[in-house]
Amino acid sequence: MYAFEYHRPTSVRQAATLATKAEDMKFIAGGHTLLPTMKQRLAAPANLIDLGQIAELRGIERSARSVTLGAMTRHAEVAGSAEVQEAIPALAEMAEMIGDPHVRNRGTVGGSIANNDPAADYPAACIALGATIVTNKRKIAADDFFQGLFDTALEEGEIITKVSFPVAQKAAYAKFRNPASRYALVGVFVAKRASDVRVAVTGAGSNGVFRWTEAEEALKGRFGTKSLEGLSASADGLNSDIHADATYRAHLIGVMTRRAVQAATARG
Amino acid sequence: MNATGIGAPVRRKEDQRFVTGQGRYVDDFNRPGQAYAYFLRSPHAHANILSIDTRAAKEMPGVVDILTGEDLAADKIGGLICGWMIHSKDGTPMKAGPHPALAQGKVRYVGDHVAVVIAETLAQAKDAAEAIAVDYEVLTAVVETATATQAKTAVHDVAPDNTVFNWHLGDKAATDAAFARAKHVTTIDLVNNRLVPNPMEPRAALGEYDVGTDNYTLYTTSQNPHVARLVLSAFIGVAPEHKLRVIAPDVGGGFGSKIFIYAEETVCVWAAKRVKRPVKWTSDRTEAFLADAHGRDHVTHAELAMDEGGKIIGLRVHTIANLGAYLSTFSSSVPTYLYAPLLSGQYDIPAIYCEVDGVYTNTAPVDAYRGAGRPEATFVVERIVEKAARELGQDPAKFRKRNYITQFPHTTPVIMTYDTGDYHASMDKALEEADYRNFGKRKRESARNGKLRGIGFSSYIEACGIAPSQAVGSLGAGVGLWESAEVRVNPTGSVEVLTGSHSHGQGHETTFAQLVSDRLGVPIDNVSIVHGDTDKVQFGMGTYGSRSGAVGMSAIAKAIDKVIAKGKKVAAHVLEAAESDIEFKDGKFTVAGTDKSLDFASTALQAYIAHKFSGQELEPGLKEGAFYDPTNFTFPAGVHICEVEIDPDTGVTKIDRWTAVDDFGVIINPMIVEGQVHGGIAQGVGQALLEGTVYDKSGQLVTASYNDYCMPRAIDLPSFQVGMTVTPCPSNPLGIKGCGEAGAIAAPAAVINAITDALGHEDITMPATPQNVWRAAQKNATKLAAE
Secondary structure, eight states: OOOOEEEOOSSHHHHHHHHHHSSSEEEESSOTTHHHHHHTTSOOOSEEEEOTTOGGGOOEEEOSSEEEEETTOBHHHHHHOHHHHHHOHHHHHHHHTSSOHHHHHHOBHHHHHHHTOTTOSHHHHHHHHTOEEEESSOEEEHHHHEEETTEESOOTTOOEEEEEEEOOSEEEEEEEEOTTTOSEEEEEEEEEOSSOEEEEEESSBTTSOEEOHHHHHHHHHOOSGGGGTTOOOOOTTBOOOSSOOHHHHHHHHHHHHHHHHHHHHHTO | OOTTSTTOOOOOTTHHHHHTTOOOBGGGOOOTTOEEEEEEEOSSSSEEEEEEEOHHHHTSTTEEEEEEHHHHHHTTOOOOOOOBOOBOTTSOBOOOOOOOSSOSSEEOSTTOEEEEEEESSHHHHHHHHHTOEEEEEEOOOOOOTTTGGGOSSOSSTTOTTSEEEEEEEEOHHHHHHHHHTOSEEEEEEEEEOOBOOOOSSOOEEEEEEETTTTEEEEEEOOSOHHHHHHIIIIIIOSSOGGGEEEEOOBOOOOTTTTTSOOHHHHHHHHHHHHHTSOEEEEOOHHHHHHHSOBBOOEEEEEEEEEOTTSOEEEEEEEEEEEOOSSOOTTGGGTTTTTTGGGTTTTBOOSOEEEEEEEEOOSSOOBOOOTTTTHHHHHHHHHHHHHHHHHHTTOOHHHHHHHHBOOSSSEEOTTSOEEOOOOHHHHHHHHHHHTTGGGHHHHHHHHHHTTOEEEEEEEEEEOOBSOOOHHHHHHTTBSSOOOEEEEEEEOTTSOEEEEESOOOSSSOHHHHHHHHHHHHHOOOGGGEEEEOSBTTTSOOOOOSOTTOIIIIIIHHHHHHHHHHHHHHHHHHHHHHTSOGGGEEEETTEEEETTSSOEEEHHHHHHHHHHOTTOOTTTOOSOOEEEEEEOOSSOBOOEEEEEEEEEEETTTTEEEEEEEEEEEEOBSOSOHHHHHHHHHHHHHHHHIIIIIOOOOBOTTSOBSOOSTTTSOOOOGGGOOOOEEEEOOOOOTTSTTOBOOOSSHHHHHHHHHHHHHHHHHHTSOOOOSSOOHHHHHHHHHHHHHHHHHO
């Protein structure tokens, strides 16, 4: 790790001001991606702005039609939240599937989506549930937020303050873990919403999270595994690595989609 | 049975300090004035070093010195050695290329040592390393085991076709004759995947030089500190043997990888004198992946010949063994004498012939890893035997039993003489405990749930208790493999045992103390086991090859016998009786047929105060030493049965049941033995399902972190059913065979046999990852559809 200046603001406004002044700056949330990278000397920000002491970024709010997570809400808090479990059980289950207890107790929703790792779980939840990402400057629809590998709509110095998830009629997340890292080799979040059905796939795409629109169309008629029969995902544009090539990933998208639909319908 | 004696499941004495964080590992030691070493490692798998410019780096803050291979040469420090000479078929010695501790002109694998930076802090050392300018001429990398000899480039000039040796064992003519008259021949092609050892504690070294006394001290993560001292002094030449103290304190696992004498500890001792400061290096996990000696990495073709009745009559094996970029300390022995002599397995096979081609590649050196050669042999034998049974349409258990050795001693065609065993007993017990008769029912039940269930056997044997010195000497070992012990009885009757064995997780502080408690009748808490310090302990050979019980404890037993003999003399003087009338039992010396006795502690006190001795007749003191050299290897053997359930949709293999029945001879502590079996199985399952070391075409290690290298987790393993049968080993005084490697030896074949049984075909390689199994299952589905 190289030397850096460490800042610990206590408000979003303070953090934003610091961000405009500090050269070569990175925000740090849970730090589960950034810190290991810094330790390996692969990242070397001159200034690190820690968002961990900003109280307004924490917390879970439930309204009639949505669940809103403060950006610095830990995965473990989401997984254990009675409100989330009741309103969008799939979201709580997804949070419970992230990493291991260490990761869940440090990692945050804001950090996860700002990083937009192509194998992270939250992007799939955001896309499938049609979340809104709220920053200190604006509101961004999830569909516009995730723009490719580790790339988002966030501008320099922009801070995610919260993420709002509309309550779905039915939803579930099925994850096939990378055997080594436990990241999603393929993760599929399905959500049946009032207006449509969404099938968001993470871990598989070489350009990050994407929607499997054929499956969405098929499920629109009747939300059940039968509707998926004969449907297979294309291997075009999927990742290939030592753990899974594109063909296997494409196959797993089908399997995980069926399992997610099954879990969502079983929930009733 | 004494509650703390042989056979008692005594809780491990050492665990209190380990589980409360009070263990003391190399990295916990810090010496006044200590500086930190950081190794600049090669980013290329194969390259000539045209120049190394350290001038700018030496000006960086905190830098004490930067040393390269040129400095090593200037100080006449020798290269690292391989201590086992293997001769090729044509009688020529193996082609050992130079192995300098810091590269001299060439780097041969990613992670090879280019220079060492010594600085006030580790961060400063790393900063300076980045400022070293190395001009590389990148060469084509030789990466693949199977094709290394056809590569256009040579890793070492001494081996132009990258062949280290073409070795063989067995009778070729007799084996060819057996195949000529065979009624059925089964063939198989296997890859035994390369593994990264991954002990919990990474390697570390702290070198120190005392200018006043000209003494050197090395704290190092070693399984055999005396061997390290011998090699560092006599062969590498960094310090005279009597001036070098090697301390291997608490060591957090080794699995073989800490047997070897590496570049880093060599450099730390040497550099400590150069810079006149203690020099410390602690490996990080990435370095451990890159530069710890790896294990396995064989490509094998095997053929099994059977007569019309399904009796095995011959086995022919050809193996290419990847030895990596340099010959590590014992690397040459692993795919030769620790491998081919086990190819008879538990079977009466009249003719065996094995050829092994050792090859260089631009990958990390490969050496002993838990099992070392024996897992590779077991994988060959148990895979081909299982396949043969299937081809003949015979039950795999019955086929094995039909071919088991039943008479002992039994001399195989591959130089081993098995002393004892009862293979039918372990198979019968395993079949019973695995509920084999109801397997079909379970398979149908799985099929109803869309799952594929399979069962796999592994009827393994290993040669442990390594090893009779004369035997290994005749096979090319540079050392003898006896063990030493000293039993010091203190005036209070407490006992210190100095052993040449080294515990790095095995629980010696408990099991060795159990032996003392059992034999001398002293409370186990009054026994200390001292190991891992060449200034305290007499020369010893260390711990590997499941030898500490069979060899190390036998040495202790021998020393204890001498203590008892001396104690009888002491008691005779004190009790004013004839020495021949003294009996020792239950911790008391008694005059036979009387109630006159002296307990052990009083005897010890009398030995030291010596008031009752006439000096000429009896020396004071109670301390005895012994060296024990075994008369044969030991042959632990057993049967492991693995039952898997495969989800054909995803390729996920779930191990549903695991039955192990092992014959380890006499057992000192069944709890510790069971733990060793569990750990071994976990490692074997790791190899079979999860762990695959991948180098890309350019020789970059793709699996250089836990993000890509998959270690077994608790969730990957079932609850093991572990049982024992016992045939005491006749080749050592305690009847011990050894248990440390059995699980890792037995497990891979059991898992893969179960998977191939479930799939209905043999086409699966290790690690059987979900992707591999899914693909194999697809093939299955295609085949079924075609039929």
